[in-house]
Amino acid sequence: MTALDNAALRAATGAANGEQDRRAEIYRSAARIFHRKGYHATSINDIAAAVGLTKAGLYYYIKGKQDLLFAIMGFAMDQLDEQVIEPARRVEDPQARLETIVARHARLITQDSSALTILVNELEGLLPDDRADIIGRQRDYVDFIADTLAALRDEGKVLGLDPTVGAFSLVGMILWISRWYRADGRLDGDEVVAEVTRMAISAVLNRGEDSNAGNPARTGQPAKETRE
Amino acid sequence: MTALDNAALRAATGAANGEQDRRAEIYRSAARIFHRKGYHATSINDIAAAVGLTKAGLYYYIKGKQDLLFAIMGFAMDQLDEQVIEPARRVEDPQARLETIVARHARLITQDSSALTILVNELEGLLPDDRADIIGRQRDYVDFIADTLAALRDEGKVLGLDPTVGAFSLVGMILWISRWYRADGRLDGDEVVAEVTRMAISAVLNRGEDSNAGNPARTGQPAKETRE
DNA sequence: AGTAGTCTACCGACCGCCCGGTAGGTTCGC
DNA sequence: GCGAACCTACCGGGCGGTCGGTAGACTACT
Incomplete structure (x- = not known):
């Protein structure tokens, strides 16, 4: 079904x-x-x-109404899996992977935020079993981001940031886009995605001169991988 | 109780x-x-x-039910005005002001998120006039943050960040706390506030070496004002 | 001291409406 | 003539909200 x-x-x-x-x-x-x-x-x-x-x-x-809601949420999670998580999983470098996650998730929202936004705002409308299912998949996503942040920390690119808090904060930043972004606004979708991606990377990376393991941290534009 | x-x-x-x-x-x-x-x-x-x-x-x-909702939202906005905006307005240095905003807003949420969360999630439950009132106050808040980011940009501490997008993103990060923070969790409220504040500052400040107009931009730890 | 009136703080019963959902057709292309 | 794709009519129930009360504390007057 x-x-x-x-x-x-x-x-x-x-x-x-x-x-x-x-x-x-x-x-x-x-x-x-x-x-x-x-x-x-x-x-x-x-x-x-x-x-x-x-x-x-x-x-x-x-x-029924609840099945309809659950189906929509399931679709949204599938979208997230296919368009964000799977592509990101194939990126080995943690920083590039993080950029992939943020950019792709943000892009999904600027394109059509309905299902993805319902996914986070209407959980309490579900039956307990369905809710547990969706929450589990959401937790996997956050863990995936947190693992990526932990990998960045192991590379020395991130200092003293709790990966879980970091992951949640980035997710909040991304999800919030659906509340303020208008397709007919001042900035187009690509610009918004780029801005948010830069902020996200900047939020977790160490600033400046200290303890940077090799790798000339790019301070300008984000990466290429922001589109497919 | x-x-x-x-x-x-x-x-x-x-x-x-x-x-x-x-x-x-x-x-x-x-x-x-x-x-x-x-x-x-x-x-x-x-x-x-x-x-x-x-x-x-x-x-x-x-x-009535709608008046009750409006009263709660009004109370939440008053709280935001008194505990976040007014104190921050008295901080002149833009970076310190931004830290004040983020830290105080985050703290409010870790203390009791009910009213502040309703404020953003239940807008469509209001009558049009009431909704316009609340949305106006919310927009003022975002503008206040955006102005602070613009001031930081004028100081050369921020490059190429759209102040509006920056403000929305920070707000999203902060508001999202209410979705994942549990008072009985691994981190206590103060730690979460500190982490999020650091991320927020880091997200908007320039990293590293380039084109910094005078001003020895602090690249290490954030400022002191994160707690009172 | 007694008692009549007044006001606050509530309650039981009820209203009309609309909700999610269903039973039992009817139409129509094949 | 048969099944897919819809319809009209209806159901029980819960909703926001209202109405007419009333127990009891307090006040005012005799």
Whole structure:
């Protein structure tokens, strides 16, 4: 069920298969509305109307409100896994890996923040088992960042920073983008991603002259890896 | 706490300003519950039960659910004004001022995050006019931080950072604390505040050797003002 | 001292509304 | 004629909010 739904969601702007498209449209609409109004403030009717169905018609596609939320969150976590964690895992140098994580996560948010934002804001709307599932995956992500910070520390590029606090702080910085970034604003998505990535790297790296193991720490632009 | 307050209040019937105490207790309870479950997922009955009243009894003290939310948010903004903005305004050196802002805001969150977290998470629960009021005050806060970053840039301590993006990013880092910090966790509140403050300063200051207008930019530890 | 009135602080019962969800069709392409 | 894709009509229940009370402390007057 969940895997199927996720596959449906992933079929973004498709041509073929009618049912899958419809389902994907429903999930996308629901994600947008949940994002805008919040899960509890959104009624099944709101979603049905947004996709041009009645409430009963909508129930042909979904099992219930909570399942819908869980499916959206599962999709968001899959997105994070595929677009951020997996690519970053293939980067061996810790600093480059951190840049990959931040830049890719930030980019995901500037592109479409709905699902990823619901992922962090509506956890209490889930059933306990589902919530445990999502929280576990989130914790893995934070641990992944914390491990990267620990590796940077072992290289001597970071001094006296608690990796866990560092990881949480970076995540907070990134997630917050969805609250202030507007696609039609002064800065475009790429500029925002670059700015935030630079701040993130700068936040964890040691400043200045001291104890820097080799490696002429780049102080200017971020890395190349910010796009694929 | 609640039971104690109620017992004390009941025992001291006839004492001076019981009404204000009761009202404060209601706001505090409501803030805690809104924080835990979210505004929309919290019923008036939940709050009434938490303070040992019936729903009808609660309405003797409040005008409605939305007014209650607005009152809590107003209180949170007042707290921010008094404990963060005003003290920081009296610090003239921009870097020290930034440290004051971050440290004081972070400290407020580690002490009691309920109201301050509601302030950012439940905006859509407000009436449009109330929301505009709160958003305006929030924007003033971000502008205050952005101005401080701009001042740092004018001193040459910050290069090529957009002050607005910088301000938002720092705010995101700080606000996120309420999502992961536990008073009974590995680190105590002061340690977390210190860590986050160091990261924030490090995130915006220039690293290393280049193009620094005069001014021996401190590249080692941050400043003293991180605690009072 | 007694008692009538007043006010604070609450409660039980109720209202209309809308919620998530369902039963039982109906339409329509194949 | 059959199943996929929807619909209308409805259900029980909980919601925010209101109404009409009332116990009891306090005051005022006789």
